[in-house]
Amino acid sequence: xxxxxxxxxxxxxxxxxxxxxxxxxxxxxxxxxxxxxxxxxxxxxxxxxxxxxxxxxxxxxxxxxxxxxxxxxxxxxxxxxxxxxxxxxxxxxxxxxxxxxxxxxxxxxxxxxxxxxxxxxxxxxxxxxxxxxxxxxxxxxxxxxxxxxxxxxxxxxxxxx
Numbered sequence: 805x806x807x808x809x810x811x812x813x814x815x816x817x818x819x820x821x822x823x824x825x826x827x828x829x830x831x832x833x834x835x836x837x838x839x840x841x842x843x844x845x846x847x848x849x850x851x852x853x854x855x856x857x858x859x860x861x862x863x864x865x866x867x868x869x870x871x872x873x874x875x876x877x878x879x880x881x882x883x884x885x886x887x888x889x890x891x892x893x894x895x896x897x898x899x900x901x902x903x904x905x906x907x908x909x910x911x912x913x914x915x916x917x918x919x920x921x922x923x924x925x926x927x928x929x930x931x932x933x934x935x936x937x938x939x940x941x942x943x944x945x946x947x948x949x950x951x952x953x954x955x956x957x958x959x960x961x962x963x964x965x
Contacts, residue, residue, distance in 0.1 A: 809835035810843065810875045813889040818896050823871030834868065836875040836920075843876040845918040853912075860910040865944050868918055869934045870902050873948035876920040877930035881952065884925050897930060897950035910936070910943040928952040 811824045811834070819827040824834050836845045845868070853864040877897040882889050910916065916936055923931040928951055936944040 807837060808889075809837055810879045810889070811835055813894075814896070815894050818894060821871060823867050824875055832867070832871070834871055834875075836872050836879070836918075838879065839919070841921070843872070843879055843920045845872045845875075846915050847918070848915045849912065851912065858912055860912055860916070862904075862906060865906065865910055865936055866902065866904045866946070868916065869904055869936060869944065869946035870899055870948060872918045873902075873920055873932040873934045873946065874899055874950045876922075876932050876934070877948070877950035880922045880925065880930055880932070893955050896953045898953055899948055900929070900951040901949040902946065903948075904944055904946040906944050908941055908943045911938050914938050916943075923947070928954075 811826055814826070816827060819825045822828060822831045825831050826833055832847065834845050834847055836843045847868055849860050849864055853861050855861040874897045878895050879889070881895045916938055918934055918936050920932050920934040923933050930950045932948045932950060934946045934948065935942050
């Protein structure tokens with residue numbers, strides 16, 4: 805049995821994001837998976853995402869942290885509510901704040917591993933802390949404040965499609 809990524813559970817009308825949308829052919833289509841109490845994502849950027857020769861563009865790093873973290877926020881919320889990820893209504897998050905610390909230059913040509921931990925769930929807000937590593941070297945650390953999309957908006961967006 806194939807393990808589904810968090811993003812594979814998103815309904816079609818929530819699957820167009822540039823970073824994580826499985827229905828966006830020009831997007832990154834990142835995939836996030838459970839690993840114990842954390843979530844993980846592996847992504848290998850190609851030369852389109854180069855800053856200077858040999859190094860990944862900082863905006864790409866921020867995008868990866870952003871999308872993996874909002875997907876992780878949904879996974880953490882489903883788990884906190886003891887709900888199956890296919891249950892209705894869908895739980896989706898948008899970024900309210902993104903903070904990224906660039907700790908080391910991030911090399912091109914190697915898989916980048918993102919690992920997220922839940923920092924806080926409070927009402928509609930989930931705070932996620934994510935690291936991005938190349939091999940054993942943590943190159944960036946981010947914190948995302950994700951806000952749950954209200955049910956009324958999830959129903960409206962789905963109806964418009």
